[in-house]
Amino acid sequence: MFKLLKRTLQRGPFTEPLAEETEASGIRRLTHRPPPWGRSMGLRTVDAGSCNGCELEIQALLNPVYDVERWGFRFTASPRHADVLLVTGPATVNMTEALQRAHDAAPNPKWVVAAGDCALHGGPFKESPACQGGIHAVLPVDVAIPGCPPTPEALCQGLLALLERDQKE
Numbered sequence: 001m002f003k004l005l006k007r008t009l010q011r012g013p014f015t016e017p018l019a020e021e022t023e024a025s026g027i028r029r030l031t032h033r034p035p036p037w038g039r040s041m042g043l044r045t046v047d048a049g050s051c052n053g054c055e056l057e058i059q060a061l062l063n064p065v066y067d068v069e070r071w072g073f074r075f076t077a078s079p080r081h082a083d084v085l086l087v088t089g090p091a092t093v094n095m096t097e098a099l100q101r102a103h104d105a106a107p108n109p110k111w112v113v114a115a116g117d118c119a120l121h122g123g124p125f126k127e128s129p130a131c132q133g134g135i136h137a138v139l140p141v142d143v144a145i146p147g148c149p150p151t152p153e154a155l156c157q158g159l160l161a162l163l164e165r166d167q168k169e
């Protein structure tokens with residue numbers, strides 16, 4: 001037990017710095033350390049009709065490699081406790097009301113992050129009559145993260161861009 005503890009302390013955190021290059025295009029690159037952040041930011045994921053590919057990448061944000069909690073992000077069980085709605089999938093007709101209600105339930109100030117090509121413009125589902133296109137058709141979008149699905153690096157960069165923007169405001 002003590003050997004393991006000693007080895008862990010000597011090795012330091014397993015988290016890795018963000019790569020300078022990312023596959024995702026259109027995202028401002030944050031290669032420097034993120035600004036110090038004195039608060040936490042609650043994230044509530046809302047699946048507006050995705051294929052679940054984006055959710056698999058979002059799950060990776062909590063693993064020891066990406067570990068978004070080091071920057072103060074935490075996932076909440078309810079939009080009532082959230083600062084950010086992290087929306088995946090196209091704006092499907094069936095989810096429009098749920099999306100609006102989740103947005104209404106989140107306290108101000110709040111932000112909307114559209115994650116994935118579907119959330120940006122409907123992706124492969126944009127021609128479907130069950131889909132209204134990107135999330136912007138229903139909610140104001142603050143940060144858009146492209147990719148199908150977006151990589152965990154791209155998701156981190158988008159969330160950090162939101163932190164930086166919030167600090168400037």
Ligand code: SF4
Nearest residue numbers: 050051053116118148
């Ligand atoms: S962007 Fe790609 S992975 Fe994400 S929901 Fe759409 S089709 Fe699935």
